[in-house]
Amino acid sequence: MIDIQKQISMNLKRIRKMRGLSLDRVSALSGVSKGMLSQIENGDSSPTVSTLWKIANGLEVSFSSLVEEKESEVSVVRGIEAAAIKGNEGLYQVFSYFPYEESRRFEIYRMELLPGCRQVSDPHHGGAEEYLYAAEGSISVEIGSRVITLGKGDALRFRAHENHIYENKTNDKAVCHLLIYYP
Structure with missing residues (x-):
């Protein structure tokens, strides 16, 4: 399990890049400073709930999409474990x-x-x-x-x-x- 700060960092970076947005654009959309966004993406800052809500609203994504652990691309269910x-x-x-x-x-x-x-x-x-x-x-x-x-x-x-x-x-x-x- 990845710690929450690293998870937020990876999710924010993934969402931003997937949408082709710069840090400046995410800052403008969310009202969170470019410096803070950079710190979050680099894992240097642990954002508050309020900051995460601003980012989620600005990017028009769910709050959980910023904090949830990415599902593995491979899932194995052993017959004996079912x-x-x-x-x-x-x-x-x-x-x-x-x-x-x-x-x-x-x-x-x-x-x-x-x-x-x-x-x-x-x-x-x-x-x-x-x-x-x-x-x-x-x-x-x-x-x-x-x-x-x-x-x-x-x-x-x-x-x-x-x-x-x-x-x-x-x-x-x-x-x-x-x-x-x-x-």
Whole structure:
């Protein structure tokens, strides 16, 4: 974790350069002196909250964009670290790999259905779509009056605006990867 002063320094410099602005222009927009902006960018000054608000307002960015740590360009989730949520008397497990974030508008899960599992999923609102990939075994998906059976390597996309049911009708475990997209 980077200290906050260094984080502010990097974020201000990145935003300013991305917009092609000089320190003079940022000073004019924000009312913060060019000298102070230079000290902040060089990590020589720890700005007050008031100063950060002036800069954020002048640049028309959120306050948090100046103080938040930049997300890594690479994120690794080890299968062993993914938390399992169990249901359906232990016949169903879902592992969250990438939970929903407003900036991304999707989430990714791994689902495991033991033999005999019938998992009912409530409708999603707002035009959500599900993308399902069968990685192991066989899974039947009931969407309204349609039943689609997927084998290993098969994939399915559907609007999830009504109840849908995942079912493992075989004697082997079924494993699927699920992406839910929220437009």
